[in-house]
Amino acid sequence: MQLKDSPFNLSPLSDEQQRQLGQVLSTLNTQQLAWVSGYLYGLSQTGQQSVASSDAVAVPSGSLTILYGSQTGNAKGVATAIKAQAEARGLPVTLASMADYKPKQLKKESHLLVVVSTYGEGEPPESAVDLHDQLKKSKVGKLDGLKFAVLGLGDSSYEFFCQTGKDFDDFLAKAGAERIHELASLDVDYQDAARSWGEQALNAIAATLSTGAASSDVASAVQQAVGHSQYSKENPFPARLSVNQKITGRDSTKDIRHIEINLEESGLSYQPGDALGVWFDNDAELVNEVQALTGLSGDEATAHGTLRAALTGHFELTRLHGGFITGLADISGNAALKDLAGDKVQVNGLVASAQIVDVLKRFPTALTAEQLIGLLRPLTPRLYSIASSQREVEEEVHLTVGVVRYPQEDGTVRSGAASSYLADRLIEDGEVRVFVEHNDNFRLPQNPDTPVIMVGPGTGIAPFRAFMQEREAIGASGKNWLFFGNPHFTQDFLYQVEWQRYVKSGLLSKISLAFSRDQAHKIYVQDRLREAGQELYQWLEAGAHFYVCGDANRMAKDVQEALLDVIAEHGHKSREEAEEYLSELRRAKRYQRDVY
Numbered sequence: 001m002q003l004k005d006s007p008f009n010l011s012p013l014s015d016e017q018q019r020q021l022g023q024v025l026s027t028l029n030t031q032q033l034a035w036v037s038g039y040l041y042g043l044s045q046t047g048q049q050s051v052a053s054s055d056a057v058a059v060p061s062g063s064l065t066i067l068y069g070s071q072t073g074n075a076k077g078v079a080t081a082i083k084a085q086a087e088a089r090g091l092p093v094t095l096a097s098m099a100d101y102k103p104k105q106l107k108k109e110s111h112l113l114v115v116v117s118t119y120g121e122g123e124p125p126e127s128a129v130d131l132h133d134q135l136k137k138s139k140v141g142k143l144d145g146l147k148f149a150v151l152g153l154g155d156s157s158y159e160f161f162c163q164t165g166k167d168f169d170d171f172l173a174k175a176g177a178e179r180i181h182e183l184a185s186l187d188v189d190y191q192d193a194a195r196s197w198g199e200q201a202l203n204a205i206a207a208t209l210s211t212g213a214a215s216s217d218v219a220s221a222v223q224q225a226v227g228h229s230q231y232s233k234e235n236p237f238p239a240r241l242s243v244n245q246k247i248t249g250r251d252s253t254k255d256i257r258h259i260e261i262n263l264e265e266s267g268l269s270y271q272p273g274d275a276l277g278v279w280f281d282n283d284a285e286l287v288n289e290v291q292a293l294t295g296l297s298g299d300e301a302t303a304h305g306t307l308r309a310a311l312t313g314h315f316e317l318t319r320l321h322g323g324f325i326t327g328l329a330d331i332s333g334n335a336a337l338k339d340l341a342g343d344k345v346q347v348n349g350l351v352a353s354a355q356i357v358d359v360l361k362r363f364p365t366a367l368t369a370e371q372l373i374g375l376l377r378p379l380t381p382r383l384y385s386i387a388s389s390q391r392e393v394e395e396e397v398h399l400t401v402g403v404v405r406y407p408q409e410d411g412t413v414r415s416g417a418a419s420s421y422l423a424d425r426l427i428e429d430g431e432v433r434v435f436v437e438h439n440d441n442f443r444l445p446q447n448p449d450t451p452v453i454m455v456g457p458g459t460g461i462a463p464f465r466a467f468m469q470e471r472e473a474i475g476a477s478g479k480n481w482l483f484f485g486n487p488h489f490t491q492d493f494l495y496q497v498e499w500q501r502y503v504k505s506g507l508l509s510k511i512s513l514a515f516s517r518d519q520a521h522k523i524y525v526q527d528r529l530r531e532a533g534q535e536l537y538q539w540l541e542a543g544a545h546f547y548v549c550g551d552a553n554r555m556a557k558d559v560q561e562a563l564l565d566v567i568a569e570h571g572h573k574s575r576e577e578a579e580e581y582l583s584e585l586r587r588a589k590r591y592q593r594d595v596y
Contacts, residue, residue, distance in 0.1 A: 062110035062209045063092040067101055069116035069128025069164070072275075072383055073233070073437045075153050078190070079115040082198040089206060099127035099441045099589070103134040107141065111205050112148040112177075114168050119596075120552050122160025124167070126593050127441045130586050132164065135171035142176045147208055149181035149201045151194060156187050157321035157351050159344075180204040189378050230267055233381065233435050236279050237266040241430025242396070244423070249491035255403040256459060256494060257423055258387075261432060264395045268435070271390075272466035273442035273594070275383040276397055279433040280421035282318070282379075286357060287311045290372075293360035300369035307369045315376040318355050318417040322347050325359060327375045332365040355414055382418035383437055385549060385594055387462035389469035397434075400462040400494065442547070442594045448476035451544040453536065455559055457485035457514070457525050460550025461494050463594060467547075468498075472507055480507060481539065485514035485525040525555070526562035537570035545590045552595035 064086055068079035079095060086093040098116070106112070117125050124132040134140050150172070152165015162185035169183040181201040186193050231237040243260035261276070270276070287308060291298045298308030311317060329341035340346050350359070356376070367375075388398035403423040404416025425432065444467055445452065454464040461484055471480065482499065486492035492515070493499075502508035512528040529536060540546065548559050560582075568578040585591035 063094065064111045064113065064205055064209065065109050066093060066095045066113045066115065067098050067131070068095070068114075069098040069125045069131070071117050071119045071125035071127075074190070075115045075117045075125070077233075078151065078153065078194045078198075079113075081195065082113060082115070082202070085198050086202055086205075089202060091202065091206060091209060097127050097440065098131045101131060103131050103140050106143055106146065109146055111180075111209055112146060112172075113201060113205075114148065114150040114165075114172075115153070116150070116164050116168055117153040118155075118158075118160065118162050118164040121158075122163030123552075124164040126595070128164065130583060132167060132171075133583065135168070135175065138175070140175060143172065144176040146172070146175075146177040147180045147205070148172050148177045149179065149183075149204070151184040151186065151197055151201075153186050153190055153194075155321070156323060157319070159348050161185065161187075180208065188380065231435055233277055233437070236277070236381075236433035236435045237263065237268060238431050239263055239266065239434050241422075241425050241427060241432055244425060244427060244430070247400075247494055249488075252491035253487060254458075254492060255405065255423065256492075257399075257401045257403060258495075259399040259401055259422055260393075261397050261399070261434060262395065263397055263434075266395075268397075269390060270386055270397065270436045271438070272386070272444055272470045273439050273463055274386050275437040275439055275594075276386050276399060277381040277383050277435045277437050278418050278422065279379075279381045280418045281312050282315075282417060283415065283420065284312070286317055286415075289357050290317060290360060293357065293364050294372050295366040296369060296372065302369055302373060307372070310373060314379055315373065316379050316417075317357070317376070318415070319377070320351050320354055320356050320359065321377060322351055323377075324356060324375050325350065328359065328363065328365055331367065331371055331375075332363060334363050334365070337363045358408075358414075381435075383596075385460075385462040385466075387465045389466050389473060391473035392469040398465075400459045400465070402459045439594065441589075442549075442592050443589070444470060445478070445545050447478070448474055449478045451479040451481070451509075451539055451542060453481045453483070453539060453544050453546045454549075455483040455525055455529070455547065456549045457483075457555060458550055459494075460548075460555070460594075463549050464547070465495055465498065468502055468507060472502075472505075479509040479539075479544075481510040481512070481544075482508060483512045483514070483525045483528055485516060485523075485528075487515065487517045489513070489515045489518055524558065526558040529559065529562040530565060533566040534570050536566050540567070540585070540590075541571075543590075545592070546585065547592050547594075549594040550596075556593060556595040 066079050066083055066086075068075045070076040076097070083093050083095045116128055119125055150165050150169040152162035152168075154162035154165070165183060165185055169179070173179055181197075181204045184193065184197045186197075240262040241259065242262050243258065245258045246255060247258045248254050248256045287298070290311060291307065296307060298306060298311070300307040302310045304310035304314045325337075325347055326341045329337040340350070384399045384401060386397055387400045388396065399422075401419050401422050403419045405413055405420065407413050422432070442463065448471065452467065454467060456462070456464045464482060468480065471478070484494075484499075486494065493513075499508060499511060503511055512525075512532060514523045514525045514528045516522040516524055546563070548556055550556065564575070564578045564582060567573060567581050568575060571578065571581065573581060582591060
């Protein structure tokens with residue numbers, strides 16, 4: 001193995017040392033190489049001069065792989081923390097996103113931890129779709145000898161709580177793998193339980209993982225440089241709001257805002273495809289209403305200061321969950337509420353259509369501050385697809401925010417917590433706490449010559465505005481095709497002037513518009529996809545990447561069905577062949593979705 005064209009030619013290694021090193025490295029698999037990398041880094045940091053001693057650590061005969069499937073970054077965060085726990089023990093460990101992992105590699109693993117979230121109606125996150133599908137269809141084969149454990153993240157407000165975690169646990173067991181620690185199905189307040197589960201799972205792994213002649217010094221020796229930005233989800237940056245502009249027309253049924261936030265002096269960086277996390281406070285009137293309906297003043301003491309402070313900045317008040325309904329029923333003793341709480345269909349229907357205050361208005365109950373907080377969930381930040389390229393806007397970040405407000409039968413208006421918080425911020429006092437959530441599963445092609453197809457109705461347009469800014473800034477020559485839809489051309493054509501400019505300059509090669517209510521029959525983006533099917537398929541055959549952003553429950557599913565129809569019709573394929581074609585696009589990262 002010659003290393004003359006590598007960085008080793010700048011090192012003090014002799015030719016013989018290089019030969020010996022190359023000989024050893026050539027015998028190692030991916031996991032072993034990762035372990036050796038961490039071990040050698042540890043040696044360099046602790047000042048040890050040699051591993052050639054009686055206490056030397058042998059290359060392990062087994063290793064741990066941690067796979068994560070993450071939609072909003074929570075599963076990735078948990079998996080990263082467990083990796084750090086494993087490294088602290090001196091365990092050889094590799095961390096990978098399911099999107100970057102080849103399913104056939106499972107046959108080569110000895111120990112596996114899976115951390116995966118669930119979204120929608122029990123569906124896997126985008127990064128986990130292919131691996132989930134391969135295991136579900138038994139395409140991976142038998143996994144005898146593999147030891148595994150699964151941690152699922154979810155939200156018990158939804159009917160199919162942690163379904164994807166349950167699926168992976170079931171698929172791996174059916175493939176012959178051995179479960180060495182029980183499945184965890186964790187709710188939105190998962191942090192402490194995830195940390196405990198990680199410790200217990202690693203105990204089980206450490207007891208079965210053969211690492212040869214590992215010495216007691218390994219834990220201190222194996223280290224990796226982990227970069228931590230100053231501002232994060234746990235430590236958000238207090239940014240300034242600089243623009244808050246409504247970009248839908250006066251008569252539009254939608255209130256959509258273009259938001260610009262100043263990131264100066266934050267050091268935060270992002271790429272097109274990333275999301276911005278926004279922390280918010282609950283509306284003061286909503287807080288007062290909850291207090292009044294529970295017979296509380298707001299001055300009661302809690303672990304977060306007064307009850308009013310706790311309800312304002314620490315607990316969810318707009319997202320109802322089933323546990324609130326059943327818990328309130330137990331406390332109140334109200335027979336009608338108990339009947340409702342015992343009916344899963346009614347509970348799910350209420351969770352989907354109401355807020356906490358609506359339940360309290362229907363079933364007012366005197367509570368102590370401790371009881372009320374015990375029924376609530378911790379407040380979580382909201383994620384918004386970034387609508388700008390940093391190459392274009394530098395120390396700013398732009399968002400496209402649909403403000404959620406809907407009237408009630410009694411004349412009151414219910415609002416989305418974060419969207420109304422942003423919409424109501426005044427420029428002069430518009431501080432917002434933000435962080436960047438990176439999304440490596442929604443990225444422009446590395447080759448700027450590659451054509452891209454973008455489907456983004458409504459606020460789903462946001463990341464594609466960032467895509468175009470980026471491609472213009474780098475002088476990308478690849479063709480660009482946008483599919484955009486909304487109710488009315490005159491009221492709801494978001495960023496119309498910008499798109500027209502891109503068309504005029506030639507950066508945007510094609511634009512296909514679907515304004516659903518501008519004619520007698522409704523037209524949606526999926527209809528435009530089918531109409532342009534032949535050319536669309538030609539673009540795919542020419543290597544185009546296909547992106548979808550927006551509503552997961554209806555739009556994204558309808559777009560996928562249309563895409564499958566196009567592939568089947570114009571590719572002369574059966575339904576099964578079209579599905580495999582689409583799976584290949586996904587595996588090649590040419591079919592990417594940012595859906596919510």
